[in-house]
Amino acid sequence: MVRRYLRLLGIQLKASGLLAVQYRADFFTEGLTSLFWTFTALAPLFVVYGERPVVEGWSFGEALLVVGWFTLLQGILEGAINPSLTGVVEHIRKGTLDFVLLKPADAQFLVSTQRFLPWRAFNVLTGLGLFVYAFSRLGRWPSVPGLLSSVLLLGTSTLLLYSLWILTVSAAFYVVRVDNLTYLFTSIFDFARWPSSVFKGVAKGALTLVFTYVIPLALMTTFPAEAMLGRLPLHALAGAVVGAVVFAWLARRVWLHSIGHYTSASS
Amino acid sequence: MISVRGLRKHYKVHKRPPGLKAALRSLVHRSYTTVKAVDGISFDIRPGERVGFLGPNGAGKTTTLKVLSGLLHPSDGEVTVDGHVPRLREEAFLKKIMLVMGQKQQLLWDLPPAETFELNRAIYDVPAIQYKQTLDELVALLDIGDLITKPTRQLSLGERMKCELAAALIHRPRVLFLDEPTIGLDVSMQATMRTFIKEYNEKYGATLILTSHYMDDVAALCPRVIVIDKGLLSYDGSLDALVQRVRPEKRVVLRLAEEVDAARLAPLGKVVTHEAGTAVLQVRQEAVNATISRALAGLPVTDLTVENAPLEEVMSELFAENKARREAAAEDASRESVTA
Ligand SMILES: Nc1ncnc2c1ncn2[C@@H]1O[C@H](COP(=O)(O)OP(=O)(O)OP(=O)(O)O)[C@@H](O)[C@H]1O
Ligand SMILES: [Mg+2]
Numbered sequence: 277m278v279r280r281y282l283r284l285l286g287i288q289l290k291a292s293g294l295l296a297v298q299y300r301a302d303f304f305t306e307g308l309t310s311l312f313w314t315f316t317a318l319a320p321l322f323v324v325y326g327e328r329p330v331v332e333g334w335s336f337g338e339a340l341l342v343v344g345w346f347t348l349l350q351g352i353l354e355g356a357i358n359p360s361l362t363g364v365v366e367h368i369r370k371g372t373l374d375f376v377l378l379k380p381a382d383a384q385f386l387v388s389t390q391r392f393l394p395w396r397a398f399n400v401l402t403g404l405g406l407f408v409y410a411f412s413r414l415g416r417w418p419s420v421p422g423l424l425s426s427v428l429l430l431g432t433s434t435l436l437l438y439s440l441w442i443l444t445v446s447a448a449f450y451v452v453r454v455d456n457l458t459y460l461f462t463s464i465f466d467f468a469r470w471p472s473s474v475f476k477g478v479a480k481g482a483l484t485l486v487f488t489y490v491i492p493l494a495l496m497t498t499f500p501a502e503a504m505l506g507r508l509p510l511h512a513l514a515g516a517v518v519g520a521v522v523f524a525w526l527a528r529r530v531w532l533h534s535i536g537h538y539t540s541a542s543s
Numbered sequence: 544m545i546s547v548r549g550l551r552k553h554y555k556v557h558k559r560p561p562g563l564k565a566a567l568r569s570l571v572h573r574s575y576t577t578v579k580a581v582d583g584i585s586f587d588i589r590p591g592e593r594v595g596f597l598g599p600n601g602a603g604k605t606t607t608l609k610v611l612s613g614l615l616h617p618s619d620g621e622v623t624v625d626g627h628v629p630r631l632r633e634e635a636f637l638k639k640i641m642l643v644m645g646q647k648q649q650l651l652w653d654l655p656p657a658e659t660f661e662l663n664r665a666i667y668d669v670p671a672i673q674y675k676q677t678l679d680e681l682v683a684l685l686d687i688g689d690l691i692t693k694p695t696r697q698l699s700l701g702e703r704m705k706c707e708l709a710a711a712l713i714h715r716p717r718v719l720f721l722d723e724p725t726i727g728l729d730v731s732m733q734a735t736m737r738t739f740i741k742e743y744n745e746k747y748g749a750t751l752i753l754t755s756h757y758m759d760d761v762a763a764l765c766p767r768v769i770v771i772d773k774g775l776l777s778y779d780g781s782l783d784a785l786v787q788r789v790r791p792e793k794r795v796v797l798r799l800a801e802e803v804d805a806a807r808l809a810p811l812g813k814v815v816t817h818e819a820g821t822a823v824l825q826v827r828q829e830a831v832n833a834t835i836s837r838a839l840a841g842l843p844v845t846d847l848t849v850e851n852a853p854l855e856e857v858m859s860e861l862f863a864e865n866k867a868r869r870e871a872a873a874e875d876a877s878r879e880s881v882t883a
Contacts, residue, residue: 284665291651291658298653374614375649380637381666536616 284381285389292392302395310398314347314406317469334471340410341501345433346469348403349496352434353441353465355397360390361441362458365448373538384442384531407504422506425513429500432520436496437465439520439527446527449534468493471501495519544718544750545588545611550620551774552581552606580606582774583620588752593744595765595782596754599862603774604754605644608720611752612642624718638667641716645726648707650695656706657691660713667714674713681709684739701732708736712743719743721753725760737763758854772865782854789861790852793831795824797838798846811838825852 296302321343325336334342364387367373376383411417418426444461472495499516502508558574581603588594596604609615610622613629613636622629627636650659664674682688685705690698698706708724721740725733741764744751755761761768761782768785770778778785795812799820808814811834812824826834831849838844851857 280665280668284662287662287665291654291662294658295653370647372647372649374609374642374644374647377614377632378612378637378640378642379663379666380634386666 281381281385284385288389289392293394296392296394299395303398306395306398310347310351310402314343314399314402317347318343332471335414337410337413338501338505339471340406340413341504342471342497343469344403344406344410345497345500346403347399347406348430349433349437349468350465351397351399351401351403353437354399355393355395357388357434357438357441359393359396360388361445363387363391364445365458368448368538377535377538383535384528388438388442418504419506422504425508426500426503428513429503429516432516433496433500435520435524439524442527442531446530446534449538465493468497472498544590544592544625545586545752546621546623547587547607547611548585548621550581550584550607550610550622551579551618552603552610552615553618554578554580579774581610581771584771584774584776585620586769586776586779588750590750591744591748592767593741593751593753593765595761595768596752596771597761597768597858598754598771601773602771604771605722607771608642608722608752608754612640612720613637614642638714639716640718640720641711641714642720642722643708643711643724645704645723648695648703650703650706650710652696653694655692655694656687656698656710659695659706659710660691663710663713669714673715677713677715678709681712684742685709685735701728704728704732704736708739715747716749717747718750719752721751721755723755724753725755725757733757733760740764758858762854770861772862773869777865778861785861786851786854786857789864790857791828792825792852793828794850794852795826795831795834795838796848796850797822797824797842797844800843800845803842807842 318340321336321339324331325339329335331339364373367376367387373387376386379386440461444458472493495516499508499512503513554577555575556578558576584603584607596607598604606615610617611624611629613632616630624636625639627633627639629636650656651662660678663669669677682691685708687702687705687709690702690706691709695703695706704724711719719740724740725736728736737760740751740753743749751764753760753764766781768778768780768782769776770785778788792813794815799822802820803822805814805817808817808822808824812826812830815823815825817823824834835847835849838847
């Protein structure tokens, strides 16, 4: 069972790899775009920290870590999650999801692994670069337990991001046009470039609640950054793991329900 | 092999009225209409049979095939395919069947078909030896040796369709649903597909349901046809018997050495066409012999053939008949409701 799915994953990866090689010039354009956007994204950080050394308990170097996590997750999102799941929307629109559902394998697995854009993942490298830069500014290196828990949180953050996308795509079964939804999703994801406590200052009450629990963006980037700094409490780590698993489970239920409702495009 | 009892599939569609105001109102107050795509049909198909689904556009053919392959849940009725209930989409069931749709493709667009084959092989868990054997056979029969390594987007429609069919057969399905597999193909490509499909059916004893608007496909492949019209089954039996029932008349085609006056043809039978030295007469079956002898005796005939009416014509006559019957029934019903 597991072996079969691993083999399937291998074949899907190979297919995406073949395509990536066809478009290998993209490596450079994607790389340049990634660097450009990272620098423009850093600009507000420079502005804010030009005035004061600490914002809501975060020094410049620490805030850089959050940006690093944001950039890294963006790489994962655009390289591994977005391409497949926008493909699902296309499948639904053209009615070719029929072929996915005819296959004797899990439909969610098949659609989630159908396409990877390795060059888009350039942001992952940029994110790693930002970590190095941030820690050199801080003048110290992360502890081993800190690093380990941040790697664990990389897993939970990816799972959260993926589940959020699955929920968005499930909506496509009902409204077909989800361009706006995906746009909304990326715009909201943009907030994750700031440490979550920053919002406590700006938006009180309801918004913080939304960002922390409904769309757990803050957790995706702030928690791993805090873990790297060695100041994430153990119960928060446990909470993130449990939360991500619950969220993934929820997304799975919603997906299965939506598939049940699917009536393929006419003809 | 396949058993369908009282199958119904009703689509609930949201009615979107024209005009902005009405559209806005419909956001709050959504009104639905029910489309009765399939409205109570029953039939049985034995293993290895080749059955043609016929019916005009929108008759419910595709809907039925989708229910049979588990893509749509029936609104009512019972369906089993080789002992499985399709809507449960069990792996064992999905491994036995395949649905090929002429209008949609499963091949990966930017990659060669060989990659899709490889993927399907993994999905269906086909053993390596069987995979190689099946693939070699498909490549030889469909003559797609050079095609499967070219990116799909560079293939012509016909070439792509051959590869589509190959991709669908990698796991050697025992039940094959073909929804307009020859749509858009030229005559010789259609013939290639037909020969191939027939060979597959005979070699593996696969059960086959085919829909097509090309009557040649049906005539060549399907000894048995099921006619569906407006979601109802209107005929189930052999194609010959259907033709006999709808259009028992034969056609006598006469090639004439010289122009003949229309008045001399009229007594022989109903003149269907008469131009450029060829006359086509429609004659009742039992009168065919008499007509032939009279024509040979009285007309300058150089050549003579007896044919059935073209299938297309038979079908459109059948659909027109059905339509007239439905309208009459609807009228009766409305008259009754007025008197009641
Ligand atoms: N997803 C859907 N939602 C709503 N109505 C649908 C849907 N799919 C099909 N229909 C309607 O159901 C009816 C039967 O459609 P179906 O596709 O089964 O016809 P068909 O016999 O395959 O026709 P064709 O020969 O044109 O392919 C049509 O009236 C169609 O408009
Ligand atoms: Mg159809």
